[in-house]
Amino acid sequence: MSEGRPQHGDQPRRSDVVELRVHGVSGADPKVILDWAQVRQVAGDDSGGFHRPAPSDDAEPDGVTLEAYRWGDLPSGTVGRTLAMVFLLPFMFSNVAVWMRPTGRYRAGGVNVLCRLLALNLTVLYVVAIAGVGLDLLAWRCLGAARCRAPFDTMAGLDGWHVGQRLAVLALLPIAAIAVLRLLGTRRSGPTGHATWAMEPLVRRLRMIHVAAALAVLDLVLLTARHAGGATVGTTLLLVLNAAVLLACIGLLAVPGLIDRAGITRAVTWIARALGVVAVGLSVATLVIVATDRGGWSPTSELPGYGGIAGAALLGQMALLVLLSAVVLWKRGRVGGRSALPGGLGAAVLATIAVALAGGLSAGLVYQTGELLGGYRSDGGPPLPYRWTLLAFFLHVVATALLCGVMTLTSRRRRQRAAAAITARDFPVVPPEAVGRLRLTTKTIARARFTEWLGLLAATYAALAVIGLTTSLVGATGRDPEVLARQFLGLPAGAVEMGLNGASYLIAALLLTLLAGGVFAYRTGWFRRHVGILWDLGTFWPQAAHPFAPPSYADRAVPELAGRISQLAERHAGVLLCGHSHGSALLALAVLRLPPQVCRRVALLTYGSPLDRLYARLFPAYLTEEMLRELGERVEWRWLNLWRDTDPVGGWVFAAHRPGDPPPDPDDPAGQVDRRLRDPPELLPAAGKRSAPPLRGHHPGEDDPEFRAAVRELTERLRRAV
Template identity: 70%
Template structure:
């Protein structure tokens, strides 16, 4: 390759084009991405690095220099970090929900507010459930009212000690649990010498708000138990201040745009920090107050006031969730239900999953801890709020699965009819030997089209949140599910209780399965390809709702890509960006960050891209058609997108270009971006071959002739523009 000597000490310019490949979710090793065997790292680090083949020139087909960006370890990286994603899954989903808001400014602001309040309630529920184990079960029951199974009947030598002292000492467990969340959500150290790691501006403020609310809720639980036997001036004042801190935390989230407004940054940061400092002081004062208060505590089987607080925490969660679902359903009640996700309904669906998982985790923690310690015997079982939570979770999941199965069956005929029309145009003449193969292709296309009907499932799932709200309201009547079933349904005593026990074991098994799945996802590439999309998509977006969610990797990957592209354009004639699947989203965002002088030497090739088919519908306020057109304009429409009808994830971005479709507007450059690839290329084996051409589906296919032809075309455009 010819080089030109740079001026003023600049590095020499290499007379060629770099083909920079960015893999999708759970991408392969760099050598496989490059298709050239062993590779060496030329930039970046072990978590996110740029690689070229071992050959010094890095040369590849079509006269380009091949380079791969491997970012697959950024979302996880280690077994411990992958397991932490499982523990933080409800928080991650609640954070993801806020990015799915609708495009309308007014409704989008309300959705953002509700998502942030719901995320705050998840933190509160986390504290309530850990306090249920530490304070209600251990401090009150095992060391006092109920003699638990040994050695838990003498935890830390607190057996027989004053009640206030027991509560104060064991309050350190919920405090440690909050600190543990804070530790898990901490960003990994930035790479040495890499000033590219952007700071998520909201995390500090949100973290202060959530820590303040968590400590205030712990104080509220302790003080509610203390004032149940009569309030003093000190406990009344502390109780009032704790409620004020909780309301102040919620108030910072309620005012639309307050956290996001640049002009208010200093004021909100100062206020949130003050609330956190006040909450820390209140917690210290509360612990001291209950230890020094020598009055007798009321005699009760359970910690006084705990059931009421847990009930309202769980009910508040369901009220927020139903309000969120009702808002998006009402605002977008008309139109094509199959595109419901593009109208912001995804936020309600993902929030429902977050609430369901958080409720199941919390209820199961209390339920199984009580079984382990044998601390609920003789008083009707675990706290009533958690019994209803387990029942609501079981009903919601059961009905949701039935709805999913029904939707799959009822749409099968329409999906297959549409798929048959596609394959009939692709393979107009079919020999008897190819009939079976044609049937396989038609089935593959029909399965791939199911994603276009997920909007209907989203509507149904959002509507099912009423089950949780109904269960939450029934908690207010202080009836257990078993009592209600016996009194009104005539079921035998213990039937529902047995079902709740099975549901609890099922939830525990689900947690174990998630943990094992995290380990297998890290250690087993084929398994990671199936579950990795949850982690990679969930940790892609910065933390804008829950500060304890896993940190985003996009705020490193996107600037790092933009920086590397800039470096390459300074030394080479141009850079062809090739993004598969989720890699196309990383490249699209990187293009938006490039300066004009760099964009003039860049072209874009996407394949198996979910930018329009999924992302523009799921995240309509951030990755919509307007943003995608901006990407095309930035690269002066040197952009090609390859897609297949057998791909269940990727698709076209601007126009399908199926056989028989009307031709696109010749004046619109977006109409020339998409290239549909027939898949498979033929039904029967080629002469001399034993097997027919494979169906590619979502497979990258960088060595396919169609891919290489697209590379050659874009490289030619780059060289002509230069």
């Protein structure tokens, strides 16, 4: 850490420039961000705060006052809450997918509708899976048709109750699960002030729709089971009404722009609220009718109708996913003329991951719980749709592993050739003792360039949705996967069952890994740098598709940053904003919120920034070249972007400026933004040094000479502008 720097008292001078640093998704301690032994918090709280060197505001040799904004704890929380968030991962992925929609009115509208319908389907599948444990496994099998292992064969005396009472009592389990989702979905990251996105009215409407649909599906499970033993006027009426509620929920989401349209939002809000109230009333009526009905229950080995409802939910999920992939892949175009992640493709990829996780976790929950309780010993296994889902999950994992391996191998030669061309221009003369160092640099650049192949990888991965649709369609015929495997593939008896068991254990291992990650991601620094990245990126976006996804921390971080920048601009000659990695995105949004009089006192330094290389392709409808140019115009083009070829995440924003590239247009200020940093600066140690300069890659490097030179340049430009 740096010590012994000059002090200038507690009150900053009017002529000072503040260097405000914002870290990336991996998080960092303020002492590390500022490179100072002791820091003190000057604003914010423990989750997100602004820090300065202690004991006083010290001026750097470059004449700036250091300050850091630490937001890394905003997406996290207690261990218990973080563990609970693990189960919301499919919801989070489906929610982020809607923000990845492509440009173009019709394609974007279609992707928007399909993502929201998929999100609703995930909620339905969540409830159906828990109903499979509570109603089919416990209430019907363990306490009736097939005795489970002790003590689950009695369940606190419920074995003496009649079927309707058992179902009504254990239906409280999925109802409680719905309540937990409702509670988790309303958690906030802290005081928000002025929200970054005006999303809360939409989230409330989505929340009411999802709760109404979840209750309606649960009622349909109960009423279908009762209806199988003989129809009555009451059960038929309730079936029709609950089906109408479910269709109304689907209809509100299926009409493009209906729940977003400003002119009719009041009517839509009223309808959604009415659906929620009606769904609660129908659920109460359903529980009463089921609990008081002592006869008319079909004597089957599994809950009547449950397999059909689960199969319909899974088939609908796969059909929506394939349709979404088709819409995204149809006439997809490139963004900015580069091939990495063509616009809108991320929506299909994230939706595929969400569906795979949701289906796998649901099937694993039903399968493993049944094996644990012994509820499937007498009838050959869990409901058939879940057996096919387990098979689809297994095939999906195998296909994904093969795809990644093939893509890595097939792209290696081209990546190495491109990397060799870069290092040859950077180091035209290489001493013999530096050959090994040059080889390491070339390999690092080749690995970093795999990002440029993500477009092809994502397009192929999105096509894997066909696997799930195929297995769901075959499963809808009622055929057992093991029987078909013997007939058409000639596999021996038990081979498919071994695969299904392996898939269930794979899902259990995945769940345990996620749970362990939830514990360690926000308690262990090195682990968080790898696992917490996914969580930080996923919780950045508001709940525009799934209301039970983790709430967005940007609704606090961005307004908080904008407010602090405005305060500093009033007290100082200028504010130099330094954003690393995802921190550059937070600063970009904050700058777009600043009034013009504040922007005139602001400069921007981004480094390791994914604004164009990844985000412009992941979120093409929001992060466009026009937005980036507006960002530059707001700060009057006092903007420098530092990037390295060894960085797999960050890159240039407007132009690469590699050696040999054509010079930038002097009349276009955007051409002056990007500064390429040769990494490493030299292959051999400098005079008086024992080791060569390290490869920086995605490392921030605030103390690097190139970074400090950029700080001095922007500081001078700020002072001239005042």
